[in-house]
Structure formats: structure tokens, C-alpha cells
Amino acid sequence: MGNPQRRESGLVVDERGHVRVLTLDRPERRNALSAALQADLVEELLRCAEDGNVRAVVLAANGPAFCAGFDLTEIREQDLRGERFRPPMNRPTRALFEVVTETPVPIVAAIAGAAVAGGFELALACDLRVAAPGVPMGLPEAKIGMGANFGSVVLPKRIPMGIALELLYTGEYVTSEVAERWGLVNRLVPADDVLPTALGLAEQIALNAPISVRRMKETAVKALELPLWQALRLDVGPNPYLSEDREEGIAARLEKRPPRWTGR
Template identity: 85%
Template structure:
């Protein structure tokens, strides 16, 4: 995939070397996650796992917001038609946030605008977050009768429980500066530098041994809540110690040249 591809749902996909750039492009709806957009995002993240080329993903949004969450207009129209509402984990399709967390390559959220409700949950599902200064971030679901299913589980794993519960219970937003102090934002930059900074970070990751990065992500995620002795004995993901890339990496370091990764 060399040229940008646009889905009817408003998702734009571009392959830049070993980095795949996914752009939410519904600025008139503040990049709200319609059913179609969620489905296309799931397809793209599932494809990344098997394409053999992508080593990092950058997820961003066009317009003033990164993502305003689920498409409430679409939900209300379905309610008015009398269609039953299915909770996030009781649907025939895969849950978008779950798929993002399971993507074997690093996923970076480039947040140039507001990330609230499901948009904040989408950012939380990513591994790293590069954010513009002064943008709002939060989970207002308690104010509109929704449940923040993913955020309720994940946010207390990212920041102290008391702070997470205050955000969930009050539905109030915080700024990206506050989120950075809590460790939710990796890099805080001016708005115009968000995408370049995220792409630079992704390209730096993609320049490393792909099997090593995949192994590290899967081990870190699956070992996070295990006792140390169990986590150390995890054997998940590709094994870089037995790979051709290990030999190549050592040879390149000793020969003072750039490594040529094969992914094997």
C-alpha cells in the first residue's frame, strides 16, 4: 500500500515505509466513531497483525478533535427506530478497543485535539500517546448515562485508583498537561508538531528489530499483573533469541553498520 486509501466510513489509511498511518476523517462529526468507522478500524488493525510489513501504527484525527467518542446521533436514530442497544462486549463484531490492545506492533495515538468519551478510551487502548498542549481529555459517560466499559477497566490500571475514580464519577475533563503528569501522555508538543512527533517516534521504533519489539510488547502486556516469577517465565510472541535477526543485529553492531532486519 503506497498511496492513501479512503474508506467510506471516513478512515484514511496510508503506508509510510514500515509505519501505517490511520486517520479519522469525519471532522464535521468531530471524528465520532460510527458503526462503519469502528468496523473499518478493526479490519485495519487485524490486517496489521499479518501484513509482514508494518512495524508501528500511528492513529490520528483530522479537524479540531482527535475523537469525540461514539456517534451519539447514530445511537439516537437507532433508539428511535426501536432497535435494541447492545452493550460493547455483547455485539457480533470485535470490540475496537480490545483489538487495538491486542495489535502485536506498537500503536501510537497522535492527539492534536480533544480526546473524550470513546475517543479517550481509544487513546487509552494505544500503547503510547503524543498530545498537543491544552487539549481536553476525559470520560463524560456518567453525564449521559453510558458506561465507559473500557475506560472503567483500563484507567485504574494506568493511574492511581482515586484519581481514576474521580474522573469516572464526575465525568470532568482534564488537560493534556495534567494527563502528562499522571503518565498518560508520553510527549507533550505544540499542536502543529503532534503528527510529526508521533511519526518520528514510530519510525524510530520501526527501525529496531521487529521480532524484539513484538516480543517486548506481548510480554509487557501479558506479564503486567502476573507475579514476577510467572512473568519472567512467559514465552509469548516471536522468540528473538532464536532468530536470524539476533545474529544480524550483533554482526551489525560489531561491524558498525545499520542492521538489515529480515523479521525472521
């Protein structure tokens, strides 16, 4: 790895070539998403979007849990102080999960421990998920009077409606093995292999033309609910067909050499 930088919020940022690794480092709080950690994640993801050197992101975590969701202790303290609670989409700052989905480079979640509540929503917002066996996943928000706003919208788009509603209504967890059968987990590997596998996927992505990958992500996300004829003509993101990288990619293939991408 490069030279990791740790923010006061508990976010560790590290460079690995064209891959940026963002690690949640609040193990004593099961990597709960405090307001400060959410803000730093949003800021760093926005930087990834602006940095042409970043071609993929890995979202990882230290400790026994991937993420336990929003920091309930922090929320409780705010309630006791009489502070107004604002729902996630009614805040003056960007909603974290929305930013994850809109970040133009692919994001791979490395899930070696429990991903529940907002932690499961964070994993759902990522493009690819690598998980260890036996990891609990789920949305217990109905058990504590929260809303699971992002999960309520996204989960029924990822798995059959009846299964999604059962998870939402009951608040019960499933294991990563079950999530893999549903297609929510891309790779199921031993815990020690989760981060290396996620990095391997990110590095494989980073070998490809960044302008093509950014176009694919934006098209896939925005075309998901559109009729076919509209989706095919969406034309969002950078246009690889008119790029210098398209010429370079074809030349490199014919000359049997690695391409030299410029992102133009």
C-alpha cells in the same frame, strides 16, 4: 506520505515506509466512532498484525478533535427505530479497544484535539500518546448514562485509583498537561508538531528488530497483572533469542553497520 486511501467510513489509510498511518477523517462529526468506522479500524488493525512489513502504527485525526467517542447521533437514531442496543463486549464483532491493545505492533496516538469518552478510551488503548497543550481528555459517560467499560478497567491501571475514580464518577475533563503529569501522555508538543512527533516515534520504533518489538508488546500487555515469577516465564509472541534477526543484530552492531531485519 504515500498514496492515502480513504474508506467510505471516514478512515484514511496511508503507508510511510514500515509505518502505517490510520487517520480518522470525520471532522464534521468530531471524528465520532460510527459503527462503520469502528469496523474499518478493526479490519485495518488486523491487517497490520498480519503484514510483516508494518512495524508501527500511528493513529491520527483530521479536524479540531481527535475523537469525540461513539457516534451518539447514530445510537439515538437506532433507539428511535426500536433497535436493540448491545454493549461493546456483547456484539458479534470484535471490540475496537480490545483489538487496539492486542495488535502486536506498537500504536502511537497523535492527539491534536479533544479526546473524550470513547475517544479517550481509544487513546488509552494505544501504546504511546503524543498530545498538544490544552487538549481536553476525560470520560463523561456517567453524565449520559453510558458505561465507559474499557476506561473503567484500564484507567485505574494507568493512574492512581482515587484519581481514576474521580474522573469516572464526575465525568469531568482534564487537560493534556495534567495527563502528562500523570504519565498518560508521552510527549506534549505544539499542535503542529503532534503528527510529526508521533511519526518520528513510530519511525524510531520501526528501525528496531520487528520480532523483538512484537515480543516486547505482547509480553508487557499480558504480564502486567501476573506475579513476577509467572511473568518472567510467560514466553509469548515470537522468540527473538532464537531468531535470524538476533544473529543479524549482533553482527551489525559489531560490524558498525545498520541491521537488515527480516522478521525471522
